[in-house]
Amino acid sequence: MKLSTTTRAAALSTGLAATLALAACGAANETSGGSGAAGSAGAGAEQLSGDLVGAGASSQQAAMQAWQAGFNSQQPGVSFSYDPVGSGGGREQFIAGGTDFAGSDAALDDEELAAAQERCGGGEVFELANYVSGIAVVYNLEGVDELNLAPATVAGIFAGQITTWNDPAIAADNPGVTLPDLAVTPVHRADDSGTTTNFTDYLSQAAPEVWTSEPDGEWPLPGGEAANGTSGVISAVQAGNGAIGYADESQAGALGVAKIGVGSEFVAPSPEAAAAVVANSERVAGRGEYDFAVEVNRTTTSADEYPIVLVSYHIGCVEYDDQAKADAVKAFMGYVVSEEGQTAAADAAGSSPITADAREQAQTAIDAITVAS
Amino acid sequence: MTLTSAPPTPPRPKRRVGDRIFAGSASGSGILILLVLAGVAIFLIGEAWPAITAAAADLPGGQTLTAYIGPLVFGTLIAAVIALLVATPLAVAIALYITYYAPRRLATAMGYVIDLLAAIPSVVYGFWGIAALAPALVPLYGWLAENLGFIPLFAGPASATGRTMLTIGLVLAVMILPIISAISREVFSQAPALHREAALALGATRWEMIRMAVLPYGKSGVIGGAMLGLGRALGETMAVAIVLSGSGGITFNLISSSNPSTIAANIALQFPESTGLAVNTLIASGLALFAITMAVNMLARWIVNRRADFSGAN
Numbered sequence: 001m002k003l004s005t006t007t008r009a010a011a012l013s014t015g016l017a018a019t020l021a022l023a024a025c026g027a028a029n030e031t032s033g034g035s036g037a038a039g040s041a042g043a044g045a046e047q048l049s050g051d052l053v054g055a056g057a058s059s060q061q062a063a064m065q066a067w068q069a070g071f072n073s074q075q076p077g078v079s080f081s082y083d084p085v086g087s088g089g090g091r092e093q094f095i096a097g098g099t100d101f102a103g104s105d106a107a108l109d110d111e112e113l114a115a116a117q118e119r120c121g122g123g124e125v126f127e128l129a130n131y132v133s134g135i136a137v138v139y140n141l142e143g144v145d146e147l148n149l150a151p152a153t154v155a156g157i158f159a160g161q162i163t164t165w166n167d168p169a170i171a172a173d174n175p176g177v178t179l180p181d182l183a184v185t186p187v188h189r190a191d192d193s194g195t196t197t198n199f200t201d202y203l204s205q206a207a208p209e210v211w212t213s214e215p216d217g218e219w220p221l222p223g224g225e226a227a228n229g230t231s232g233v234i235s236a237v238q239a240g241n242g243a244i245g246y247a248d249e250s251q252a253g254a255l256g257v258a259k260i261g262v263g264s265e266f267v268a269p270s271p272e273a274a275a276a277v278v279a280n281s282e283r284v285a286g287r288g289e290y291d292f293a294v295e296v297n298r299t300t301t302s303a304d305e306y307p308i309v310l311v312s313y314h315i316g317c318v319e320y321d322d323q324a325k326a327d328a329v330k331a332f333m334g335y336v337v338s339e340e341g342q343t344a345a346a347d348a349a350g351s352s353p354i355t356a357d358a359r360e361q362a363q364t365a366i367d368a369i370t371v372a373s
Numbered sequence: 374m375t376l377t378s379a380p381p382t383p384p385r386p387k388r389r390v391g392d393r394i395f396a397g398s399a400s401g402s403g404i405l406i407l408l409v410l411a412g413v414a415i416f417l418i419g420e421a422w423p424a425i426t427a428a429a430a431d432l433p434g435g436q437t438l439t440a441y442i443g444p445l446v447f448g449t450l451i452a453a454v455i456a457l458l459v460a461t462p463l464a465v466a467i468a469l470y471i472t473y474y475a476p477r478r479l480a481t482a483m484g485y486v487i488d489l490l491a492a493i494p495s496v497v498y499g500f501w502g503i504a505a506l507a508p509a510l511v512p513l514y515g516w517l518a519e520n521l522g523f524i525p526l527f528a529g530p531a532s533a534t535g536r537t538m539l540t541i542g543l544v545l546a547v548m549i550l551p552i553i554s555a556i557s558r559e560v561f562s563q564a565p566a567l568h569r570e571a572a573l574a575l576g577a578t579r580w581e582m583i584r585m586a587v588l589p590y591g592k593s594g595v596i597g598g599a600m601l602g603l604g605r606a607l608g609e610t611m612a613v614a615i616v617l618s619g620s621g622g623i624t625f626n627l628i629s630s631s632n633p634s635t636i637a638a639n640i641a642l643q644f645p646e647s648t649g650l651a652v653n654t655l656i657a658s659g660l661a662l663f664a665i666t667m668a669v670n671m672l673a674r675w676i677v678n679r680r681a682d683f684s685g686a687n
Contacts, residue, residue, distance in 0.1 A: 087646060190620070192642070223631045
């Protein structure tokens with residue numbers, strides 16, 4: 001029985017890992033029905049062959065399926081696969097040389113960058129913020145249809161300092177709204193996720209005096225309600241009156257979505273505002289020419305920008321050993337950043353299409369992809 | 374294999390080929406299972422070692438390994454204990470009903486249904502827990518927190534979603550119920566007819582007969598079944614990952630949102646995005662689960678052996 005329990009647990013966790021990978025960070029389940037099936041664009045392009053292997057962030061899973069469908073119709077000769085093992089695993093596998101590119105909710109850190117450059121034969125590494133998605137603060141509060149929350153209030157709620165809805169801090173953000181004397185149930189992710197990393201990064205930058213924990217993929221504080229995956233957070237918020245959580249903007253459904261304090265105004269999440277904040281953020285300094293890793297400007301004061309976004313990267317080499325590989329990566333990335341590719345992802349996953357400037361910038365990196373001489 | 378092929382006066386019994394093959398493959402299988410078990414243990418210890426020896430600051434959450442695994446061990450045990458406390462008496466009653474009270478036809482049908490319950494995948498129980506049971510228990514938790522809040526178990530504040538330690542304990546109880554009742558049923562139905570009839574002949578009522586002849590005989594079997602169920606409850610992953618809001622540390626408060634998670638659920642939730650030392654830490658928690666399961670089994674074996682001397686079986 002010892003053994004059977006152990007093996008069963010192993011089988012279960014493998015099964016769960018697979019399920020999580022499918023459901024996690026969680027973009028939309030709606031299939032795009034092959035949206036972006038691009039017969040037109042593919043017509044004149046050179047037909048490639050070979051295979052292209054990627055692995056990484058599960059947040060990109062739904063978008064990646066749409067990209068795969070679109071890319072396949074352009075380049076049917078390239079066999080494409082993406083394994084949603086998670087961001088960390090994706091970076092590890094790429095650095096180890098097991099995959100051609102990585103999907104990751106975080107840019108490479110300095111140590112990883114050095115290792116990645118080594119993997120690319122001493123050449124440069126590209127990091128493109130190709131998947132951007134707003135994170136909405138969703139709530140379930142009977143009788144309150146609109147809710148404004150300043151950064152410090154959001155941090156106070158999720159840090160467990162604000163415990164009832166009629167707290168003066170919430171009331172100050174919402175003049176004229178009758179708030180019930182009801183306990184606040186903050187819901188956070190139980191699993192390690194890029195959504196949590198980005199959300200806690202926002203809290204620690206926008207409200208440093210209230211939120212004192214470091215940004216982390218695993219929720220850093222004890223207490224509160226924990227739920228598994230985006231779908232888990234959404235269903236927990238739906239189930240509990242007075243619950244509030246954070247989730248991919250496209251998944252908010254019928255739940256209330258709070259407007260977040262930006263500068264002196266309150267901004268609701270939208271694809272445009274999410275893409276804008278990424279486009280206007282500083283690049284991480286001291287990196288290569290084609291490394292477009294950004295420090296998202298969480299403390300923006302522009303009312304056109306929404307600072308709580310998930311940025312997910314595609315990471316690859318600027319120089320590949322063989323021609324077919326370089327061509328395949330180039331063609332795929334070119335499709336992903338194209339208007340068509342971004343629309344396909346937005347339809348399938350509810351992501352925010354990148355701005356024209358960001359596209360131009362990314363294109364310089366894609367144009368540079370070549371075979372090592 | 375025929376008699377004619379045997380020598381007229383064999384100096385010693387001849388070992389036939391079939392015998393050798395069978396003996397060899399049987400003992401080979403026996404050794405293999407030991408090797409697999411040893412392999413799992415060696416893998417766990419080897420992979421957990423970096424986490425065991427690492428500095429606290431490098432581990433997830435920046436705390437010591439004991440501080441990380443402690444609440445998980447506590448959560449695992451308390452969920453399993455709730456499940457066992459709820460399921461065992463119920464399972465014994467079900468088994469007794471099926472074996473000694475229900476009409477024969479109904480008993481057969483119920484036996485099938487119970488066996489079927491055991492075959493339902495745990496993820497289905499998980500969905501049932503989060504979609505049906507948890508919301509249904511919310512008003513009860515509110516009432517408990519208000520009226521019985523002085524008991525530490527119900528100290529509250531009551532969860533608004535019902536995803537609490539008590540809920541998962543009940544879900545696990547339903548999951549292990551068929552295992553315990555199926556085994557108990559088998560054991561009860563084998564209680565010696567002589568003992569039962571003797572009890573009835575001495576004027577015992579049906580309940581007295583069960584108490585005197587059936588329960589003592591079946592005791593070790595029930596404990597064995599309960600331990601099998603406990604094993605399933607300890608290792609249950611999917612249902613716990615879906616239902617339990619595992620966000621807190623060690624607490625006996627069963628009805629709030631902050632509960633310690635369980636080892637198996639925590640591994641499943643954190644593994645997909647973990648790398649490096651975080652993976653080693655998760656494997657170290659798996660090692661702890663391995664040790665707990667082993668300890669539970671040894672304890673069960675000890676109890677069963679001890680009780681065997683007093684059971685009606687001899």
